[in-house]
Amino acid sequence: MLERPQTSGSAQTLPGLQGEMTMQVALMVPCYIDMFYPHVGIATLELLERLGVDVIYPKEQTCCGQPMANSGCYEEARATEEHCARVFGSFDCVVTPSGSCTHHIRNKFTAGADSPEKQNLVRNTYDLVEFLHDVLKIREFPWATFEHKVALHTSCSAIRGLNMASMSERVHDSVFSKPKALLSRVPGVEFVEFERVDECCGFGGTFAATEEAVSARMGYDKLAFMQKALPDCIVSSDMSCLMHLQGCARRQKQDIPFYHLAEILNGVSL
Amino acid sequence: MSSPVDQAKNAEKFLADTVHEERLDKLLWAMRMRRDAAARQVPEWEELRTLASEIKEHTLSNLSQYLLQFEARAAANGMIVHWARDAHEHNQIVYEILAEQGIEALVKSKSMLTEECELRPFLERRGIRVTETDLGERIQQLDDQPPGHIIGPSIHKTTKDVAVLFSQKYGSDPNNEDAAYLAGVMRENTRPDILKARAGMTGANFVVAETGAIVVATNEGNADLSAHTPLLHICSVGIEKIIPTTESLAVFVRLLTRSATGDTITQYTSTFRGPRQGATMHVILVDNGRSARLGMKRFWHSLKCIRCAACMNTCPVYRRSGGLSYGSTYMGPIGIIMMPTFEIRKYSELPFASTLNGSCTNVCPVKIDIHEADLRVAGSHGGERPNPSRKKGGHAGRRQSAQPSGALPNRDGHTVSRTGSPATLRRLQPPECMGQAQGRPGGRQGNISRMV
Numbered sequence: 001m002l003e004r005p006q007t008s009g010s011a012q013t014l015p016g017l018q019g020e021m022t023m024q025v026a027l028m029v030p031c032y033i034d035m036f037y038p039h040v041g042i043a044t045l046e047l048l049e050r051l052g053v054d055v056i057y058p059k060e061q062t063c064c065g066q067p068m069a070n071s072g073c074y075e076e077a078r079a080t081e082e083h084c085a086r087v088f089g090s091f092d093c094v095v096t097p098s099g100s101c102t103h104h105i106r107n108k109f110t111a112g113a114d115s116p117e118k119q120n121l122v123r124n125t126y127d128l129v130e131f132l133h134d135v136l137k138i139r140e141f142p143w144a145t146f147e148h149k150v151a152l153h154t155s156c157s158a159i160r161g162l163n164m165a166s167m168s169e170r171v172h173d174s175v176f177s178k179p180k181a182l183l184s185r186v187p188g189v190e191f192v193e194f195e196r197v198d199e200c201c202g203f204g205g206t207f208a209a210t211e212e213a214v215s216a217r218m219g220y221d222k223l224a225f226m227q228k229a230l231p232d233c234i235v236s237s238d239m240s241c242l243m244h245l246q247g248c249a250r251r252q253k254q255d256i257p258f259y260h261l262a263e264i265l266n267g268v269s270l
Numbered sequence: 271m272s273s274p275v276d277q278a279k280n281a282e283k284f285l286a287d288t289v290h291e292e293r294l295d296k297l298l299w300a301m302r303m304r305r306d307a308a309a310r311q312v313p314e315w316e317e318l319r320t321l322a323s324e325i326k327e328h329t330l331s332n333l334s335q336y337l338l339q340f341e342a343r344a345a346a347n348g349m350i351v352h353w354a355r356d357a358h359e360h361n362q363i364v365y366e367i368l369a370e371q372g373i374e375a376l377v378k379s380k381s382m383l384t385e386e387c388e389l390r391p392f393l394e395r396r397g398i399r400v401t402e403t404d405l406g407e408r409i410q411q412l413d414d415q416p417p418g419h420i421i422g423p424s425i426h427k428t429t430k431d432v433a434v435l436f437s438q439k440y441g442s443d444p445n446n447e448d449a450a451y452l453a454g455v456m457r458e459n460t461r462p463d464i465l466k467a468r469a470g471m472t473g474a475n476f477v478v479a480e481t482g483a484i485v486v487a488t489n490e491g492n493a494d495l496s497a498h499t500p501l502l503h504i505c506s507v508g509i510e511k512i513i514p515t516t517e518s519l520a521v522f523v524r525l526l527t528r529s530a531t532g533d534t535i536t537q538y539t540s541t542f543r544g545p546r547q548g549a550t551m552h553v554i555l556v557d558n559g560r561s562a563r564l565g566m567k568r569f570w571h572s573l574k575c576i577r578c579a580a581c582m583n584t585c586p587v588y589r590r591s592g593g594l595s596y597g598s599t600y601m602g603p604i605g606i607i608m609m610p611t612f613e614i615r616k617y618s619e620l621p622f623a624s625t626l627n628g629s630c631t632n633v634c635p636v637k638i639d640i641h642e643a644d645l646r647v648a649g650s651h652g653g654e655r656p657n658p659s660r661k662k663g664g665h666a667g668r669r670q671s672a673q674p675s676g677a678l679p680n681r682d683g684h685t686v687s688r689t690g691s692p693a694t695l696r697r698l699q700p701p702e703c704m705g706q707a708q709g710r711p712g713g714r715q716g717n718i719s720r721m722v
Contacts, residue, residue, distance in 0.1 A: 071622075156627035160631075169629055171306050172315060200629070202625065204627070214590050218586050
C-alpha cells in the first residue's frame, strides 16, 4: 500500500459530513483531463480550496480503468484499477470532476481483485457535483459571476449512472438536476433550453474511435440542437462529452466556447 | 464460419445517405416521444414495468412447468402442439404439415421467430410460395431485404422507395407516394392470395399457460385474415413467450403498445383459443437456443423481451445506423445482447454498437439491463469472461480468439447440441430449463397470483 501523502496547511471542518469531523479530500484528475485539459484539474483544485477543503493530490495516480473495462478488456483494466485502488483506497473522500469515472468506480469497478482499499474507494468516490451539492451542500459561489447564456449538457453516466439529474425516460420522476442547481447559484447564468436534452452526445469513450461515423453524427446533432437555442457557451460537468462536442464544433468551424462546470463555479470569465 | 458483422462500417454507409438517416432518426424519436406521452398517462407505469419484469422472471424460472401446462391446455382446446429444438426442426415441421396436405402456398403475418428460423427461404426451396401479409414485411419481402425494425420492418424506407418498388413489382404508379394509395396497391395484390390460401401462419406475442390461448397483436388485421381465412392455421411461438395467466396478460397488453408506438393498444389484439369448427390449428413451440441462453449469466434476461422495439426507438446509435446495419434478425439494443447467443463469432462485434448511455434500459417495459458493458466480453464468449474480446480499431487491437460458431457453451461448459429429434427435446426440455433457472440470480419462485 502506498503511503498517505503529507497534507499542506490545516484541514478544514466540512459541514456536510458526519458530526464535526475533519477530513482530507483526495483529488482524482481523470487521465484525459490531465492530458488535454489540465486547466480543468486546476480549476477543480482551486474551487475546492476556496471552499476550505484540504485537498491532497496523490501524484502516483493514473486512470480509473474505465476505457479498457468499457471496451470489454477486463484483463487490461485489472492492473489499472488495482493501482487506482492502491493510490486512493486510504482516503475518506475522493473527488473527481468526472461523472463517468465516478460511475465506473462506484458501479463497475470489477476488473481488479477485491481489497479493503478497493471497497473504500468504491464507497468514498464522488463526482465533484455530488461532493459540492450533496456532501458540502454548497449553495453560494460569491467569487463567481457569469453573465452568459449557457447550454448545459449532463453526461449519460451522470444522469443514468449516478442519478445526478432526472432522466427523460422516467416520465413520472420529479425533474431535477444537481449540476443545474449549482450553476444556477452563479449570478448572471442564464440557461437555454434545447431539444433532446438528455440524448447521448455520441462520445461513449472508445465508441468515438470504433464507431466513428455514428459517434460524429450524434455529436453534430447534439451541437445543432444546442446551437438552435443560441447559447454563448456549452457547459458540462463531464469534460469527455465536451471533448467530443468540441471536436465536432471545430470540424464544422463553429466558434463556441466550452467550459467544465468547475471553471464557472471557480469564477472563470468568458 | 462467417466473419463478424461490421456494424460500424454498415452504419457509415447508411449515414452517407442523409435523407434516409435524418428521416429514420426523426421518425423513431417521435415514436419515443409518443411512448413518453403514453407512459405519462399511466400513473402506475413504473409499477407495471416492475410487475412485468417479475412475471417474466418468475415464468422463466419455472419455464418447463408453464410450457407443459400450456401444452396440456392447448391440446385440450383442440390444438396440435409440436416442439422444435431448433430452426431446422421448426421449418421441417411447418413443411411437413403443408406437404402432408399438398399445400403449395402459404400466407403469413409478421413473425420475428420465422425470420430467425429463415422459414421463408426454407419453404421456397421446397416449392412453397410464401406471401407476407403485413405491409412492411411484404415490402421487405418484395425488396428481398430482411426487416430493419422488429415492429416496422420497412421503417427505413421512404414512401418514394415504396412507390418505386411497387411500380417494379406490381406495375403501380412510381410517382404516387400517397401512403393510402400504396397500401391499396398492396391490398389489391395480397388479398387474392389470402382468399385462395389453404394455410395461414402467425407468430404470437404471448401464449397463456392457464388457458392454452395464443395472443397476437397487430395493427393491420392481417394476422386475423391469415389465421381465419384458410382452414389450417400454423402458429410459431418462441418458448419464452409464455406467461402464466390471463390476469398477467393484462399487464403486458398495457405495456406493449404504449412502449412500442405510444398507442394505448394495437388495433387488433386477438386471442386464439383453438381451431374453429372444421379447421386445424398447429402450435410449434420453438427453443432454438433459448434454453441455452437461459443458462447464460449475462444473457438470460434478454429472454424477458416482449419485442416492443422501444429500445430501438430510443437508441441514438440505432436511429443513426438503420436496422439493416446490424446484419441480424434482432437489431438495436436488444439485438446486440441477443444475437451473440445465436452465433458467437458472427455477432461478436454487435455489443460495441452502444455508447452505454442507458436509455434503452430505462424505456424497456420488462426492465432488461440492456446496456451493461459486461456484454462486450460476454458477447464473444457465450456469457462468461475468460478472455477479453477486443474491438478492432482504436487502441484495442484485433480480437484474439474466436469460438466456433453453431455451438454455444452453457454455464456448466457443456455444449448444447444442435441435433436431436423432437422426442428427445420433449424429454430434455423441462429439467434443462429448471436446472439452469434455479441457480440464477433474480429468478423468482412462488405463486404468480401473488404478484398480479
